[in-house]
Amino acid sequence: MGNPLRDRRTPSELAARGQLIEFSEKIGDFEQLAAIVESDLEALDPDKLPSDWRNATVYGQLAFGFAAAHGGLHPTGLWPAVEGRVAVTVDAVCQRCLEPFQLPLVTELRLVFGGDQAAAVEDAGYEVWEVEQDQFRPMDLVTEALVMAMPLAATHIDNAVCHEPEALEEDSGDRIRPFAALKSQMGKDD
Numbered sequence: 001m002g003n004p005l006r007d008r009r010t011p012s013e014l015a016a017r018g019q020l021i022e023f024s025e026k027i028g029d030f031e032q033l034a035a036i037v038e039s040d041l042e043a044l045d046p047d048k049l050p051s052d053w054r055n056a057t058v059y060g061q062l063a064f065g066f067a068a069a070h071g072g073l074h075p076t077g078l079w080p081a082v083e084g085r086v087a088v089t090v091d092a093v094c095q096r097c098l099e100p101f102q103l104p105l106v107t108e109l110r111l112v113f114g115g116d117q118a119a120a121v122e123d124a125g126y127e128v129w130e131v132e133q134d135q136f137r138p139m140d141l142v143t144e145a146l147v148m149a150m151p152l153a154a155t156h157i158d159n160a161v162c163h164e165p166e167a168l169e170e171d172s173g174d175r176i177r178p179f180a181a182l183k184s185q186m187g188k189d190d
């Protein structure tokens with residue numbers, strides 16, 4: 001039977017079968033998304049790194065069908081299309097206070113597949129999603145949608161919990177930062 005989220009298919013196949021996909025999967029399985037989260041978290045001191053960030057659950061529903069020129073999915077419409085919603089709460093680093101926090105991402109999809117002629121249904125509220133090869137994995141679509149939903153600079157939404165690092169001057173001089181810098185130059189071996 002396969003896994004509809006991971007199997008490679010053409011948009012037309014998915015539309016013709018009216019494929020519905022409901023999923024909840026760990027973010028660690030979405031390689032590109034996990035790579036972005038991981039590189040963001042590299043800014044943290046190791047003791048602040050959330051240990052189970054790879055287990056954050058990506059939820060979603062995708063409904064494939066054909067888009068009609070007047071909008072909505074139909075079994076006999078004109079262009080392969082997908083509608084749906086995907087969501088995940090990722091661990092991220094606040095760009096203001098450099099503390100870890102939980103960043104909710106939610107995005108709605110309303111996409112039509114293909115090239116120029118598909119632009120005709122943009123008026124009906126669809127965006128065009130270019131498929132580079134004939135076949136694609138729906139999970140790649142999910143990845144791209146969530147990457148697009150990521151803010152350029154993530155920060156705490158609630159200013160009350162966001163503290164800029166103002167206490168640094170109060171550090172007594174016995175925090176010997178030059179050694180930390182030297183250690184990171186020498187590699188991470190302890």
Ligand SMILES: [Zn+2]
Nearest residue numbers: 094097156162
């Ligand atoms: Zn913050």
